[in-house]
Amino acid sequence: MSVHFKNQLRGYSVVIPPLQALSRDLCKKCIGLEGAKTKVIKGLKKLRMDLENSSLPEGEKEDVASRINRLSEMAEEIDVAEETTCQKTAGNCKIGQACLPLDGAWGLMKQIAEP
Amino acid sequence: MSDVEAMDVRGACCLSTAGVSDRLESLSEGEILEVVLDETMYDALAELVREKNCEILETKKEDNAVMVRLQKKKRMLKVKPSAGYPTEEGSYLRGNEFSPVAVAVLLNAPRPLPNQPDTKDIKIPPEIENLVRVAVETGAALAGTLQTENIGIEKLISNVVGNPNIRYLVLCGAEVEGHKTGDALKALLKNGINDRRTIIGTKAPTAYLFNIPLEAIERFREQVTLIDLLGETNPEVISKAVWSCYQEKPVQFKDYTLFDPGAYPKPAISCRLSLMVEHPEEIEEWELDEIAKKIKAGLTVEEKKVVEKVITKDEKFAEIGKRLAKVSEELLVIAKIFMGEEAAVEAPRVEVTAPRVEVTLPKEEALSKVEEMEILYFENQLRGYNAVFAAFNALKSDMCGGGLNLPLAVNKAIKKLENLRQDLGKSPMPAKKKGEIDSRINNFLKQAEELPTEPGPCQKTAGNCKIGPGCFANGALDILKLITEPKR
Numbered sequence: 001m002s003v004h005f006k007n008q009l010r011g012y013s014v015v016i017p018p019l020q021a022l023s024r025d026l027c028k029k030c031i032g033l034e035g036a037k038t039k040v041i042k043g044l045k046k047l048r049m050d051l052e053n054s055s056l057p058e059g060e061k062e063d064v065a066s067r068i069n070r071l072s073e074m075a076e077e078i079d080v081a082e083e084t085t086c087q088k089t090a091g092n093c094k095i096g097q098a099c100l101p102l103d104g105a106w107g108l109m110k111q112i113a114e115p
Numbered sequence: 116m117s118d119v120e121a122m123d124v125r126g127a128c129c130l131s132t133a134g135v136s137d138r139l140e141s142l143s144e145g146e147i148l149e150v151v152l153d154e155t156m157y158d159a160l161a162e163l164v165r166e167k168n169c170e171i172l173e174t175k176k177e178d179n180a181v182m183v184r185l186q187k188k189k190r191m192l193k194v195k196p197s198a199g200y201p202t203e204e205g206s207y208l209r210g211n212e213f214s215p216v217a218v219a220v221l222l223n224a225p226r227p228l229p230n231q232p233d234t235k236d237i238k239i240p241p242e243i244e245n246l247v248r249v250a251v252e253t254g255a256a257l258a259g260t261l262q263t264e265n266i267g268i269e270k271l272i273s274n275v276v277g278n279p280n281i282r283y284l285v286l287c288g289a290e291v292e293g294h295k296t297g298d299a300l301k302a303l304l305k306n307g308i309n310d311r312r313t314i315i316g317t318k319a320p321t322a323y324l325f326n327i328p329l330e331a332i333e334r335f336r337e338q339v340t341l342i343d344l345l346g347e348t349n350p351e352v353i354s355k356a357v358w359s360c361y362q363e364k365p366v367q368f369k370d371y372t373l374f375d376p377g378a379y380p381k382p383a384i385s386c387r388l389s390l391m392v393e394h395p396e397e398i399e400e401w402e403l404d405e406i407a408k409k410i411k412a413g414l415t416v417e418e419k420k421v422v423e424k425v426i427t428k429d430e431k432f433a434e435i436g437k438r439l440a441k442v443s444e445e446l447l448v449i450a451k452i453f454m455g456e457e458a459a460v461e462a463p464r465v466e467v468t469a470p471r472v473e474v475t476l477p478k479e480e481a482l483s484k485v486e487e488m489e490i491l492y493f494e495n496q497l498r499g500y501n502a503v504f505a506a507f508n509a510l511k512s513d514m515c516g517g518g519l520n521l522p523l524a525v526n527k528a529i530k531k532l533e534n535l536r537q538d539l540g541k542s543p544m545p546a547k548k549k550g551e552i553d554s555r556i557n558n559f560l561k562q563a564e565e566l567p568t569e570p571g572p573c574q575k576t577a578g579n580c581k582i583g584p585g586c587f588a589n590g591a592l593d594i595l596k597l598i599t600e601p602k603r
Contacts, residue, residue, distance in 0.1 A: 003581045014509050014587050018594070021505035025498055031396070032293070038397045046401060086293045089223055095495045096599030099293065104502050104594040111590045113583030 002056060003115050005064050008047050011109045012071045015040060016078070018105035023079040027101050030087040033080055036101035040075045043109070044068055121149040125180055130159055139167035142187040147172070150183045157181050191363070192377040194279050197385035201274035206239060207259020210251040215375045216360035217281045218250035218353065219271060221288035221297050221345070222260035242348065243288060249350040253357040256281050262291055264299035264319035265395040266388070269327045271300075272335040273386050279338065279379040283360040287344040287353050295319035297345040304341045308332060311403040312410065323403070325392040325410055331384050338379045342371060482545070488601050489544045493552045496535055499595045500559050503528060506591035507566055513587070516567055518574040520588040525566045527592055532556055532563070538603075 019036055027033040048068050051061060087093035098104070127133035135150060142148060152160060154176070164171055164185055173184040193213045201209070206222070224240050239247075239260060250258035256278060261267045275281050284304075290297045295318045302317035303324075309315050314322035324332060342356050359368035361375045391410060392398065398406065482490070507525060515521040536556050539549060574580035 007582050010513055010582070010587070013513065014506055014591070017505040017509040018502040018591075021501045022498075025501060035396060039399065042397075042399050042402070046399070088292050094491055094600055095498065095597065097292070098597035098599070100498065100502055100594065100597060104499075104597050105506070107594075108506065108587060108590045111582055111585030111587055113585055114581055 002054070005047070005051065005054075005056070007112045007114065008043075009064070009067050009071070011112050012040060012044060012047075012075075015105050015108050016071060016074045018108075019078050019101055020074070022101050022105060025100075026087050026092050028079060029081040029084055029090075030093065030099075030101065031084040032086065032099040033078070033101040034084045036106040037075060037078045037080055039102075039106055040078075041072065044072045044075065119147050119149050119184070121151065123151045124156070125151060125153050127152070127156070130156060130163055135160065136163060136167070139163060139169055139185075139187075142167075142169065144187050144189055147184060147186045150185065151180055152183070154179050154181050157183070191375060192380070194378045194383070196278035196280070197383035199385060200277035200383070201257060202277055202385060202387050203270040203273045205259055205270050205274070206247075207257055207274075208247055208251040209257060210255050212256050212278060213280050214254050214256040214361055215280055215282040215377075216255050216285060216342075216357050217271075217275055217283070217339075218247070218255045218258035218285040218287065218357060219261040219300070220246045220250070220258070220353075221286070221291050222262040223289050223291050246287065246348065246350055246353055249354050250285070250357050253354040254361055255285075255357050260288075261286075261296055261300070262294065263396075264291075264294045264296045264314070264317070264322045265324065266326070267296060268300055268303065268322075269324055269388050272324075272327055272331055273388060275339060276331050276334045276384040276386065279381065279383050282339060282376055282379065283342055283373070284339040285342040285344060285353065285356050285360075287347045287356075289346060289348060293320075295322075301341065301343060301345070303332075304336055304339070307336060311407050313403065321396045321398065323392070323395040323398060325395055325398075325406060326388040326390055328384075328386055331386050334379075334381070334384055342368075342373075486544050489542045490548055490552075492601050492603060493535070493539060493542070493544075495598050495600065496595070497552065497555050497559075499598045500528070500532065502594050503591050504559055504562050506587070506594070508562070510587055510591065511566055514574050514579050515588050517571045518580070518588070519570045519572060520586050522567045522570045524588040524592040525563055525568050529560065529563050529568075531595070532559055 019033065019040065022028075022033055048065065051064055051068070054061070056064065088099075122133070122135060122138065124130065124133035124135055130136055130152075135152075138148065150160060157174075160183060161171070168188050169185050170188050171183055171185050173182075175182040196212050200212070201207070220243055222239065222243060224243070243260060247258045247260065257274060259271075261271060275284065284300075286297060286300055288297075299314050299317045299319035299322040302319075302322070303314045306315035308324055308329075312324050314324065342360070344352065344356060347353065356368055356373075359366050359371070359373040362373065363375060365372045365374040367373075389410075392406060507521065507528070510516065510521050536553065539552055539556070542549065544552075575586075
C-alpha cells in the first residue's frame with residue numbers, strides 16, 4: 001500500500017473516535033462537530049477518488065477501498081443533531097477560543113505532513 | 116485675462132439694487148462669480164450667498180474693499196434605489212433610503228432553529244437590537260445584524276449595491292467568535308477576493324462568496340467606505356458615526372473625515388443570491404477550484420433539471436409524510452377505542468378545585484460564582500479527556516500501540532488526571548458534584564489501565580511511521596491544551 005493511503009487511513013482512524021466521543025458531549029448540537037463530520041466524509045470521498053485514479057495493484061486497491069468504506073460508515077454514524085449552532089455563540093461551550101471537534105479531533109489530520 | 120465673470124459693486128447702497136441678488140439666483144451649478152464690494156457690505160453678501168445656495172470660495176481684502184469669489188453649490192446627487200431594494204431578507208431595519216450610511220452590527224448569538232420548537236423563541240440580544248434601532252433612528256438607510264462570513268456578507272453586499280446612496284458602512288459590535296465575520300468584511304473591503312472566490316487575507320474559516328456576481332462584489336468595494344468600529348457596542352458612538360456620515364460639510368469622527376458625498380455615480384445593481392452553494396461552511400479547500408469553475412459556467416440546463424426534480428421529489432415526500440402522520444394520529448384514537456379507553460377519550464371534563472397545599476421542597480443550595488467557575492473548570496477538563504482517550508484507544512490498535520510516544524502520552528495523561536483529582540479535593544464545590552467529577556476521573560484512569568504504558572521503540576526511528584515530524588499520540592494529548600478557560 002502506498003505511504004499516502006496508509007497515512008491517510010491511519011489519520012482518519014484516529015480522528016473519527018474522538019468525534020464519536022464528542023457527539024455524546026454538548027458538541028452534538030454544535031456546528032463545529034457537524035463541520036468536522038462533513039470534513040471527514042468529504043476527505044474520505046476524495047481519498048476514494050484518488051484511489052480510483054492511482055496506479056496501485058488491484059488487490060491493494062480493494063483493501064484500501066474496503067477500509068475507506070468502513071471508515072465512511074463510522075463517520076456517517078457520528079451522531080449530530082438535525083439543527084446545529086455554534087455552542088460557543090449559544091453560550092454553552094466555555095473552553096476558550098478553540099473548538100474541540102475542529103481544532104482538536106480534525107486537527108489530528110494535520111500531524112500528517114508526508115508524503 | 117480671467118474667464119471668471121466679475122461684478123464691481125463698490126459704492127452700491129444695497130446688493131439687490133446692484134444686481135448681485137439676481138445674478139446669484141441665475142448662476143448655474145459650478146459657475147464662478149467674483150464680486151468686489153465695500154467691506155461694510157460683506158456680511159450682507161455672506162447672508163445672500165447662504166440664501167441663494169451658493170458658497171464662498173475665496174475672500175481677499177484690498178484697502179476698504181473686499182473681493183469675494185463664489186459659486187453656486189453643486190447639488191448633491193441622490194438616486195432611487197433599485198426596484199425591490201433591499202433584495203435580500205434578513206434581520207435589519209430600513210430607514211431613509213437617501214441616507215449615505217448602512218450599519219452592520221455583528222451578531223454573537225445563536226440563530227433560531229426552525230425545527231426545534233424550544234429554540235424558536237431565541238431572539239437577538241436586546242443590546243444588539245438596540246444598536247440596530249439606534250442606527251436607523253439616527254438616520255441610517257439600513258441597519259441590521261451580520262453573523263456569517265459567507266452568506267451573511269453576500270446578503271449585505273446584495274442589499275447595499277441596490278442603493279447607490281449608501282456610501283459608508285459602519286461595522287460595529289463584538290467579533291463573531293468562530294466565524295470572524297468582522298475580520299472577513301474588513302479584509303473584503305481592503306483586499307477583495309481571489310479567483311477561488313475566497314476573501315483574501317482574512318482569519319475567517321470559510322470566507323467564500325460563491326452566490327453573488329463578481330460585479331456586485333467589486334461595486335460594493337468601490338461604493339462604500341468602511342467605518343471600522345469593530346468591538347464597539349456603545350450606542351452613542353454608533354449614533355455619532357451615523358450622524359457624521361450624512362453631514363453636508365466634512366466633520367471629524369475618530370480618524371475619519373466624514374460628509375455625504377452623494378450617490379455613487381453608477382446605476383444601482385439589483386441582484387439576489389444564486390444559492391448555488393447553500394452551505395459554504397462545508398466546502399473543502401480541494402473543492403474550491405471545481406466550484407469556482409462551475410460558478411463561472413453557471414448551472415447547466417441538465418443540472419437545473421436535476422435541481423427542479425429534487426425539489427419536486429422532496430416536496431412530494433413531505434406531503435406524503437404529513438398525510439401519514441395524520442393517519443397515524445387517527446389510528447391511535449381507533450386503537451384506544453378498541454382497547455376500551457374510549458370512555459377516557461370521550462369523558463366530559465370535570466373541573467375540580469383542589470384545596471391548596473403548601474409544599475416546601477428541599478431547595479438546592481444556590482451555587483456561588485466561585486463554585487460555578489470551579490465546576491466549569493473541571494467539566495471543561497473532562498470534556499478534553501473524553502476526546503483524548505477516544506484517540507488513545509484508537510491508537511492502541513495502530514502501530515503506535517507498540518511505539519514510544521503513545522505510552523509516554525498515556526503516562527502524562529495519568530499524571531494530569533491524578534493532579535486534577537488532587538485539585539478537586541481542594542476545590543470548594545459542593546460534595547455531591549465533587550463525587551460525580553471524581554467518578555468520571557476514575558473512569559478515565561480505568562481506561563488508562565487498558566492502554567500501553569511501557570515505552571517501546573519510536574516507530575519513526577524504526578522506519579514504520581512515515582507521517583512526517585508530527586505524532587498522533589502527542590497530538591491527541593495536545594487536545595487538552597485547547598481548553599484555556601476558565602483560568603486557574
